[in-house]
Amino acid sequence: MTELSPHLKQATEVVAVRGEGPYLHGEDGRRYLDFTAGIGVTSTGHCHPKVVAAAQEQVATLIHGQYTTVLHPPLRRLVERLGEVLPEELDSLFFANSGSEAVEAALRLARQATGRPNVLVCHGGFHGRTVAAASMTTSGTRFRSGFSPLMGGVVVTPFPTAFRYGWDEETATRFALRELDYLLQTVSPPEDTAAVFVEPVLGEGGYVPATEGFLRGLRERADRHGFLLVLDEVQTGVGRTGRFWAHEHFGVRPDILITAKGLASGFPLSGIAAPKALMSKAWPGSQGGTYGANAVACAAAVATLDVVRDENLVANAEAMGARLRTGLEAVAAGTPAIGDVRGLGLMLASEFTTEDGQPDPATAARVQRAAVDEGLLLLLCGAWNHVVRMIPALVVDEAAIDEGLRAWSAAV
Numbered sequence: 381m382t383e384l385s386p387h388l389k390q391a392t393e394v395v396a397v398r399g400e401g402p403y404l405h406g407e408d409g410r411r412y413l414d415f416t417a418g419i420g421v422t423s424t425g426h427c428h429p430k431v432v433a434a435a436q437e438q439v440a441t442l443i444h445g446q447y448t449t450v451l452h453p454p455l456r457r458l459v460e461r462l463g464e465v466l467p468e469e470l471d472s473l474f475f476a477n478s479g480s481e482a483v484e485a486a487l488r489l490a491r492q493a494t495g496r497p498n499v500l501v502c503h504g505g506f507h508g509r510t511v512a513a514a515s516m517t518t519s520g521t522r523f524r525s526g527f528s529p530l531m532g533g534v535v536v537t538p539f540p541t542a543f544r545y546g547w548d549e550e551t552a553t554r555f556a557l558r559e560l561d562y563l564l565q566t567v568s569p570p571e572d573t574a575a576v577f578v579e580p581v582l583g584e585g586g587y588v589p590a591t592e593g594f595l596r597g598l599r600e601r602a603d604r605h606g607f608l609l610v611l612d613e614v615q616t617g618v619g620r621t622g623r624f625w626a627h628e629h630f631g632v633r634p635d636i637l638i639t640a641k642g643l644a645s646g647f648p649l650s651g652i653a654a655p656k657a658l659m660s661k662a663w664p665g666s667q668g669g670t671y672g673a674n675a676v677a678c679a680a681a682v683a684t685l686d687v688v689r690d691e692n693l694v695a696n697a698e699a700m701g702a703r704l705r706t707g708l709e710a711v712a713a714g715t716p717a718i719g720d721v722r723g724l725g726l727m728l729a730s731e732f733t734t735e736d737g738q739p740d741p742a743t744a745a746r747v748q749r750a751a752v753d754e755g756l757l758l759l760l761c762g763a764w765n766h767v768v769r770m771i772p773a774l775v776v777d778e779a780a781i782d783e784g785l786r787a788w789s790a791a792v
């Protein structure tokens with residue numbers, strides 16, 4: 381019998397037949413509160429009526445207009461609408477289908493624009509699964525083992541993960557920036573360094589927010605040494621953290637911003653934004669793709685941006701994130717196995733540790749399974765898969781948050 385590849389193991393036994401807002405309905409007749417949102421994708425919830433209507437209308441009008449051959453109205457509208465939410469200097473856009481592809485687009489642009497070979501990436505970062513993106517990923521050996529040689533020119537620099545070392549944020553920030561300066565002096569001199577790639581909140585690496593001092597330090601060094609600051613907002617963008625872009629929390633602007641996931645509520649779409657002067661340094665023909673900026677995905681993205689604006693979903697993410705965090709902290713206070721609760725907005729996680737503070741993936745996995753029995757879908761992250769994360773749709777209300785917390789408490 382033909383089967384799905386065995387390496388694609390599902391985190392749950394659930395077969396989802398229908399989605400509605402923050403819920404998934406299983407083939408088993410049960411309703412599940414989905415705190416995974418398709419790994420942070422269904423920003424407006426499952427099957428938001430306005431996204432469905434926009435996609436249905438577009439399917440009946442034009443499904444595919446290849447963007448190096450013709451333009452189409454949904455793409456034009458999307459460029460306009462993104463212009464309203466992006467920092468104004470990031471006034472040039474390129475689109476692809478997945479986060480990994482957009483990361484590669486940013487990598488190609490950074491190398492072509494600077495003529496420099498190396499990229500700095502942060503320890504614990506995740507940038508995707510294509511070979512180049514996997515080469516830039518250090519959030520777990522599972523993402524990079526067994527298909528070497530990986531791409532060269534990647535230099536790993538520390539991220540300020542204060543909790544791991546029992547440090548305060550200031551100490552962690554000082555350490556990370558001093559190590560970066562050391563690497564620039566010893567391994568990758570500025571004249572060889574094209575860019576630093578960083579997630580404003582480490583995603584797959586364990587939901588660790590950057591510190592303002594760290595991002596400001598990166599910005600300052602990028603300016604001083606003439607390399608680019610690339611913010612990978614694939615997971616953090618489009619309202620997820622309680623700001624439209626996570627970098628707004630820190631007051632630090634990128635040279636290249638990468639977006640995907642929540643942008644089109646589940647349709648495959650990603651993009652990079654950069655100043656025109658920088659984007660025009662991409663060599664003709666070096667960026668593109670058959671399916672990039674698919675017309676239906678673009679129509680869904682425009683509807684997504686409308687819903688995010690009209691339903692105040694960024695403010696909702698901040699408010700519901702605060703409510704969820706308070707509840708998670710209360711559960712953690714009575715649970716020695718939870719060593720840390722952290723995150724930003726509706727991107728929150730609980731880290732499971734043993735009595736001596738070591739990562740505890742076994743307990744995290746048990747709790748994840750128990751949560752399914754309670755009707756709550758959750759995902760793991762972190763290098764050891766020891767962190768349970770919560771990324772509900774941005775449309776969650778107080779009732780859904782409280783329902784999730786009751787299920788969480790029971791599972792823990």
Ligand code: PLP
Pocket residue numbers: 419477478479480481483506507508509579583584612613614615640641
């Ligand atoms: N960058 C970040 C920060 C991500 O979280 C992800 C996916 O989880 C990616 C890149 C890769 O995106 P995709 O899986 O769409 O290729």
